[in-house]
Amino acid sequence: MSRRRVGCGSLHQAVNILFLSLDFVFPADSGLRVRSLSQLRVLSSIESVEQITLLSLTETETSAERLRDLEREVAKVRAVQPIVQPTHMRRSPRHLPRLLRLRAQGVPYLIAKCDTPAMHALIERHLEGGNYDVVYIGHLGMAAYLSKVRRLAPRSRVVLEQHNVEWEIFERLAPSFRSPLRQIAHLEAFALRRYERRTLRAVDSVIAISDADGRAFRELAGVTASVVPTYIEPSALRIERTRAPSLGYTGLLTWQPNSQGLDWFFKDVWPLVRKHIPDATLSVAGPGLQRGADGSLVVPPNWSIPGIKVLGYVDDLEEVYRGSIAMIAPILGGSGVRMKLLESMRAGMPTVTTGDGAAGLAVEDGREMFVTDDPARFADCVVRLLSDAPLRERLREAGYEYLRTHQSLAVARAGIGPALSR
Numbered sequence: 001m002s003r004r005r006v007g008c009g010s011l012h013q014a015v016n017i018l019f020l021s022l023d024f025v026f027p028a029d030s031g032l033r034v035r036s037l038s039q040l041r042v043l044s045s046i047e048s049v050e051q052i053t054l055l056s057l058t059e060t061e062t063s064a065e066r067l068r069d070l071e072r073e074v075a076k077v078r079a080v081q082p083i084v085q086p087t088h089m090r091r092s093p094r095h096l097p098r099l100l101r102l103r104a105q106g107v108p109y110l111i112a113k114c115d116t117p118a119m120h121a122l123i124e125r126h127l128e129g130g131n132y133d134v135v136y137i138g139h140l141g142m143a144a145y146l147s148k149v150r151r152l153a154p155r156s157r158v159v160l161e162q163h164n165v166e167w168e169i170f171e172r173l174a175p176s177f178r179s180p181l182r183q184i185a186h187l188e189a190f191a192l193r194r195y196e197r198r199t200l201r202a203v204d205s206v207i208a209i210s211d212a213d214g215r216a217f218r219e220l221a222g223v224t225a226s227v228v229p230t231y232i233e234p235s236a237l238r239i240e241r242t243r244a245p246s247l248g249y250t251g252l253l254t255w256q257p258n259s260q261g262l263d264w265f266f267k268d269v270w271p272l273v274r275k276h277i278p279d280a281t282l283s284v285a286g287p288g289l290q291r292g293a294d295g296s297l298v299v300p301p302n303w304s305i306p307g308i309k310v311l312g313y314v315d316d317l318e319e320v321y322r323g324s325i326a327m328i329a330p331i332l333g334g335s336g337v338r339m340k341l342l343e344s345m346r347a348g349m350p351t352v353t354t355g356d357g358a359a360g361l362a363v364e365d366g367r368e369m370f371v372t373d374d375p376a377r378f379a380d381c382v383v384r385l386l387s388d389a390p391l392r393e394r395l396r397e398a399g400y401e402y403l404r405t406h407q408s409l410a411v412a413r414a415g416i417g418p419a420l421s422r
Contacts, residue, residue, distance in 0.1 A: 036161075
């Protein structure tokens with residue numbers, strides 16, 4: 001069990017929270033941001049929480065207006081200008097020497113790339129100048145600052161939010177790499193497993209995103225995690241704006257479970273879909289792809305096939321939903337809960353996904369969405385969705401009901417309360 005520390009008591013007293021985020025959370029245009037923004041909303045809804053101070057990393061500069069947008073969106077949040085720290089080191093060679101030095105000291109890559117002197121200094125200023133009852137570490141990567149938090153705020157309760165079983169992601173991806181990357185991935189998984197176990201035991205409470213992850217943390221470190229589902233409200237009833245056989249996809253395009261899932265879909269599934277519906281189209285949206293000298297997206301060659309349009313980053317996912325009648329989410333690997341599936345249900349978009357995509361969700365194949373790892377059946381489910389409006393409506397309604405039952409504010413608050421107070 002995690003240690004109890006002085007801090008929140010039973011949450012009847014006023015509580016101030018310092019929230020450390022791996023990314024600035026607004027707008028919520030990625031899975032990590034969706035989850036972190038959800039947690040801020042849940043924390044803000046607790047009556048005894050007085051203020052949440054958000055310190056975050058970011059890959060690009062954030063305007064003062066964007067900070068104010070977040071503060072208007074979520075009551076009680078005070079957003080501090082984020083620290084710019086690229087998480088893709090190939091795009092920022094000047095950070096590489098520090099990362100290599102930390103990695104040589106045994107710090108896993110996932111943690112080392114988040115460790116920056118500027119964030120250390122920012123955390124120091126806030127902990128030395130403020131009185132925080134809870135320090136909420138919003139991602140394992142931000143545990144790079146755990147020792148500093150313990151030293152400067154020994155009476156604060158430290159909560160760790162775990163988005164995934166991180167070491168398992170590296171271990172499951174390793175076989176897909178060629179040597180020597182395969183060996184490097186295995187070594188990274190080993191180092192991350194030790195770090196993850198040590199960190200789970202070092203904090204006062206752990207928050208998991210699903211029951212499956214909670215069991216994994218218990219097996220790994222002997223801790224009991226509080227399971228807090230992502231708070232998602234259904235949007236207004238979806239009215240289809242097109243009758244064309246058009247699909248949509250959203251996600252971080254450089255994340256291995258996403259990119260490998262798309263590779264699989266384009267190679268093994270898409271030809272079967274086009275065989276039955278020759279004019280079917282798919283719009284692929286999400287950040288991650290680089291642009292060439294002419295400003296155009298650098299798209300993997302195997303994605304440049306008939307019927308596929310790669311949009312890259314879009315400001316508003318409604319652009320994708322509006323032009324589609326169904327979504328796909330072919331995900332291979334990963335853990336936790338895929339935010340894109342919750343977002344698709346929120347938006348009223350019927351979806352076909354893989355077993356890895358649906359992991360952590362209490363969905364049933366054919367009820368809220370279709371779930372299959374077989375290429376032929378995946379293609380058949382896509383064809384059925386593109387061809388059957390009543391089927392789409394049935395899945396849409398089931399998705400709305402799922403969110404009301406499993407992802408409500410009341411359910412999330414019931415899960416997060418014990419993590420803050422026990």
